[in-house]
Amino acid sequence: MTQLFSDIALGMSVAASPSGLFxxxxxxxxxxxxxxxxxxxxxxxxxxxxxxxxxxxTTYALIMLAGIxxxxxxxxxxxxxxxxxxxxxxSAVTGLDGYPMAQQGRAGQAxxxxxxxxxxxxxFGVILLAGFAVPLSRVALNFGPQEYVALMALGLIAAAVIGxxxxxxxxxxxxxxxxxxxxxxxxxxxxxxxxxxxxALYDGLPLVAVVIGLFGLPEIIANAGxxxxxxxxxxxxxxxxxxxxxxxxxxxxxxxxxxxxxGGLFGALPxxxxxxxxxxxxxxxxxxxxxxxxxxxxxxxxxAAPEAANNAAVQSAFIPTLSLGIPGDPVMxxxxxxxxxxxxxxGPGVIQSSPDLxxxxxxxxxxxxxxxxxxxxxxxxxxxxxxxIPYNLLFPVIVAFICIGIYSVNYQVxxxxxxxAFGFLGLGMRALNFEVAPLLLGFVLGPMLEExxxxxxxxxxxxxxxxxxxxxxxxxxxxxxxxxxxxLGSALWRLLRxxxxxx
Amino acid sequence: MHYIKDRLEDIIxxxxxxxxxxxxxxxxxxxxxxxxxxxxxxxxxxxxxxGMMVLAVVMIVTARPSKxxxxxxxxxxxxxxxxxxxxxxxxxxxxxxxxxVSVFLAVLLAAMANQRTTMVGALTLAIGTAIVxxxxxxxxxxxxxxxx
Numbered sequence: 001m002t003q004l005f006s007d008i009a010l011g012m013s014v015a016a017s018p019s020g021l022f023x024x025x026x027x028x029x030x031x032x033x034x035x036x037x038x039x040x041x042x043x044x045x046x047x048x049x050x051x052x053x054x055x056x057x058t059t060y061a062l063i064m065l066a067g068i069x070x071x072x073x074x075x076x077x078x079x080x081x082x083x084x085x086x087x088x089x090x091s092a093v094t095g096l097d098g099y100p101m102a103q104q105g106r107a108g109q110a111x112x113x114x115x116x117x118x119x120x121x122x123x124f125g126v127i128l129l130a131g132f133a134v135p136l137s138r139v140a141l142n143f144g145p146q147e148y149v150a151l152m153a154l155g156l157i158a159a160a161v162i163g164x165x166x167x168x169x170x171x172x173x174x175x176x177x178x179x180x181x182x183x184x185x186x187x188x189x190x191x192x193x194x195x196x197x198x199x200a201l202y203d204g205l206p207l208v209a210v211v212i213g214l215f216g217l218p219e220i221i222a223n224a225g226x227x228x229x230x231x232x233x234x235x236x237x238x239x240x241x242x243x244x245x246x247x248x249x250x251x252x253x254x255x256x257x258x259x260x261x262x263g264g265l266f267g268a269l270p271x272x273x274x275x276x277x278x279x280x281x282x283x284x285x286x287x288x289x290x291x292x293x294x295x296x297x298x299x300x301x302x303x304a305a306p307e308a309a310n311n312a313a314v315q316s317a318f319i320p321t322l323s324l325g326i327p328g329d330p331v332m333x334x335x336x337x338x339x340x341x342x343x344x345x346x347g348p349g350v351i352q353s354s355p356d357l358x359x360x361x362x363x364x365x366x367x368x369x370x371x372x373x374x375x376x377x378x379x380x381x382x383x384x385x386x387x388x389i390p391y392n393l394l395f396p397v398i399v400a401f402i403c404i405g406i407y408s409v410n411y412q413v414x415x416x417x418x419x420x421a422f423g424f425l426g427l428g429m430r431a432l433n434f435e436v437a438p439l440l441l442g443f444v445l446g447p448m449l450e451e452x453x454x455x456x457x458x459x460x461x462x463x464x465x466x467x468x469x470x471x472x473x474x475x476x477x478x479x480x481x482x483x484x485x486x487x488l489g490s491a492l493w494r495l496l497r498x499x500x501x502x503x
Numbered sequence: 504m505h506y507i508k509d510r511l512e513d514i515i516x517x518x519x520x521x522x523x524x525x526x527x528x529x530x531x532x533x534x535x536x537x538x539x540x541x542x543x544x545x546x547x548x549x550x551x552x553x554g555m556m557v558l559a560v561v562m563i564v565t566a567r568p569s570k571x572x573x574x575x576x577x578x579x580x581x582x583x584x585x586x587x588x589x590x591x592x593x594x595x596x597x598x599x600x601x602x603x604v605s606v607f608l609a610v611l612l613a614a615m616a617n618q619r620t621t622m623v624g625a626l627t628l629a630i631g632t633a634i635v636x637x638x639x640x641x642x643x644x645x646x647x648x649x650x651x
Contacts, residue, residue: 169516169562179551182547189534191535193534392617392619395616396589404646420590453542462538495564498567
């Protein structure tokens with residue numbers, strides 16, 4: 001117990017320091033700001049603001065990035081409820097019942113409950129993170145390279161198979177990402193791989209340009225030609241008028257708790273993240289509800305549960321990222337990428353070697369969520385005004401900021417060209433229905449996976465059986481095999497059934 | 504022929520994947536492979552190339568009929584063209600002419616991706632953004648980018 005108090009005190013000394021508070025505030029503020037802008041999702045938000053964090057100290061950079069992340073999910077829900085224009089799939093679930101509520105003139109109540117549910121979910125996730133990350137990292141300290149290879153493979157394959165999109169295509173995305181991650185000098189042999197004589201590529205592809213190219217540009221291009229913007233439902237956003245009724249509270253409290261539980265569980269699993277959690281919690285609420293017919297027509301449970309689930313998942317996603325160094329979703333991949341850029345090798349050692357970073361982050365999550373509560377309840381009117389900025393005047397400015405941001409990281413013009421190239425890659429992949437998120441996971445993990453794979457086989461004297469001999473890595477390999485078999489099996493099964501139906 | 508036409512999307516996806524996999528495999532062939540015990544720089548990329556080709560074969564074999572979604576709306580084409588030009592203009596001018604000119608060009612070109620934006624509006628936006636971003640990034644944050 002005293003250990004916990006001293007850990008929290010350590011976290012406080014980082015997160016509650018003037019700089020800690022400032023960057024947490026800057027993060028949640030900018031995150032909400034950009035997240036609330038119509039048609040700009042969490043990934044695009046994060047990508048755009050990423051360059052700013054490169055100039056900060058690691059801990060503050062991560063505090064700010066995390067703030068941007070959960071700030072953007074708050075903001076995304078606001079846009080989703082008021083305009084039915086979700087930036088991401090997770091906030092789309094909130095809009096299912098949030099937008100009908102807004103149309104009925106209950107936007108204030110929807111926004112209020114969203115803020116409360118997000119806060120409850122986040123705090124639940126933070127508690128899980130504080131409770132599980134340390135023991136998990138202790139276990140992981142005994143891991144050899146075999147376990148790491150198995151864990152990374154599991155994370156990548158789970159992300160591809162369970163996530164959105166067609167599993168086989170997502171697996172191909174992962175492979176391409178892994179290959180793209182290898183670009184640059186091979187650390188073991190000094191051979192330049194896939195650089196085609198370009199010395200600018202020796203250090204590998206710049207993370208920021210890759211992320212913005214894949215996630216930000218296609219979104220901007222898709223919306224650039226847009227002529228009409230949905231109108232915001234006019235409502236009063238005085239705090240007094242936003243207060244939910246007693247009935248609203250009664251109907252939301254249990255869904256909030258169930259949502260937090262579902263989100264906390266699924267967020268920590270590799271590859272599933274907030275998306276599965278939000279959809280699942282929505283489905284669960286509709287199942288257990290006494291009046292399922294109200295769902296989709298403005299049931300407040302349909303706002304509270306997914307919102308709590310999403311935010312619990314956002315926080316618990318940090319468990320595998322910080323304790324094992326295995327990111328579960330693209331946002332966590334960016335976090336890991338930023339840690340590596342700052343010279344921290346992600347893995348179970350991080351919590352032990354930089355406890356100030358770990359506990360500072362945890363305390364800053366609590367502080368950041370409190371700030372968001374203030375930003376989103378009394379000040380929500382400010383964000384609603386922001387929603388009325390016409391997109392056609394907004395995106396050119398965003399383009400300019402992206403250019404400056406990317407250029408300012410390395411002062412290399414070639415980074416802008418990488419951005420354009422990955423923009424086209426992102427467009428092409430979307431056109432062919434490939435998911436880009438698995439590619440990013442592969443890109444970040446590629447060099448590590450190769451390194452551990454190599455090391456595992458050196459340790460074992462070149463025996464591939466080493467991956468199944470050891471109990472933990474053997475179990476993981478068994479799970480991977482089952483997942484792959486199931487994916488391939490179901491693809492073939494559908495094929496056979498289609499053939500039979502055709503005959 | 505109908506078989507291919509109905510399944511065009513899956514088949515194109517498979518062919519593209521095969522192409523990329525093959526490219527990775529051939530390019531990796533130029534690096535020393537080594538053995539499982541002591542892997543050379545070519546070992547892992549070769550595995551990736553093979554993996555992609557296997558996945559591509561699965562994609563083509565299990566191709567299922569779907570409506571072709573490979574449609575480009577003209578609006579999107581316009582967006583690609585002007586945003587590409589905006590980024591290109593920035594890349595070409597930032598080191599030679601500095602932040603004011605490059606931001607001005609990038610915003611002006613990007614603004615034209617939307618048909619609703621008027622020329623006057625685009626010009627005003629471009630000038631305003633150029634000045635404000637120079638003030639923020641050059642003067643305020645002190646980035647090592649020339650103003651002009």
